[in-house]
Amino acid sequence: MTLLDGREVRKKLLDDLKNKLDKLDRRLGLTVIQIGSSDSSNIYVKQKEKLAIELGYKFNCIKLDDDVLEDDVLSLIDELNDDCNVDGILIQLPIPDNLDSRKVLDRISSKKDVDGLTCINAGRLICNKECLIPGTALGIMDIFSYYNIDVSGKHIVIVGRSDLVGKPMFSILSNTNATVTLCHSKTKNLESITSKADILIVAVGVAKLITKDMVKKECVIIDAGINVVNGKLCGDVDYDNVVDIVSYITPVPYGVGQVTTVELLYNVYRAYELNKKD
């Protein structure tokens, strides 16, 4: 069994990114819009800020009250779209229910959409065109690449159909010649499907959903879940009982979570490159 160590992939990505940033003649700008201020949003924004500052980005977090008017959010996004000092824009999710999150996200210029959540970027991804891709999906692909895991021709089962992981993973992997099955909360007989997978990617946020009897011997497991059970971090996979039968697995922590934020900040550079082409 080989552990897919996210820290190693993170290090490589950071080295690559810093090399690229060193060659630029200006600092890149990332603006986060945070609406309301739940504890978890505060934590996630802090993580991004910390790494952004380490990379020398101009980081700005605009905090809005959770009763902000949708039109005011849209106007703010318009301003940021037009601001040439802002390379990447990100809305910290979730946002309050009184706002139409799809409408708000789609207002972001597709070339500044560093979370890869606009419909345009989702469409360009499934059409196999150059675009910005959600960080977690990129991170998983970079883990495969770092450990020379070839996805072409493999049967890959994804559990979870989120816009951030499941759907973009489906698009990338189908376009990379994998045979992909997308499972979700309405899937019947989940184990009969997961147990056929050469590679199993799980991103649902249900602790230890995937047990030993649900995985094939020698399969590869990517666990993108982050859950807290009894004060301890764990993934969507019952790691301790699965680890002995798989060929590769990402641990939680120190797996996928290690690369997600780096990919997001790498996306600011990719957004800069996309905008330069115009």
Add this chain to the structure above:
Amino acid sequence: MTLLDGREVRKKLLDDLKNKLDKLDRRLGLTVIQIGSSDSSNIYVKQKEKLAIELGYKFNCIKLDDDVLEDDVLSLIDELNDDCNVDGILIQLPIPDNLDSRKVLDRISSKKDVDGLTCINAGRLICNKECLIPGTALGIMDIFSYYNIDVSGKHIVIVGRSDLVGKPMFSILSNTNATVTLCHSKTKNLESITSKADILIVAVGVAKLITKDMVKKECVIIDAGINVVNGKLCGDVDYDNVVDIVSYITPVPYGVGQVTTVELLYNVYRAYELNKKD
């Protein structure tokens, strides 16, 4: 075994559409751009023209030489996008290799894109937002609906990852709570996957690819293939040998092919409705 008769679904769709068109105060406009003039393109354009005229549309086919410059095609599309008498625009595919088909297609306004092939519409579809959807995919969904075949919770295997059928079917069905597997030319052990399907959708253009040993008893088969073998039309499924073990199947001819063009022309009405909202 129940035959899924495309002619019945076609009749219902045409009745619905004619009812809607009767209430409009103007004729709808569909413009087809045909580049080069292969025999098969001529046939497909004629089919569309015939039905368009039956429906009272203003139909226009603009024929361009196959050495036309890309910029000239793009300018023509810009003109049509701005022409309020044109509700739907369609590029007859395939187009010559010297043109970037993705670039040309994406120039069409997403609200006039009656083939549903722009990246924007593909993205809106996977994000579950209102959009224009390729006619074949719509037709298959309307066949399910007409025959009360519930897709939610079913394991659906799609063979073929085209932008016109496989990919949009994947997006719609995943968003309708089906568990979907997308197979293609690089899929290994295809039969081990197709034989698990509750519903099997095939759209690859390989005559009789799907044989009896590749399908589960009592499954539903949608055959979107159209092939000519010894001068006779046949689908991608070995119909004669499969028909006795399935619960529902679309024949070829008189199956999916019956609804595709109607859905396309229905899309002109849907495009009109979308533009009206602005």
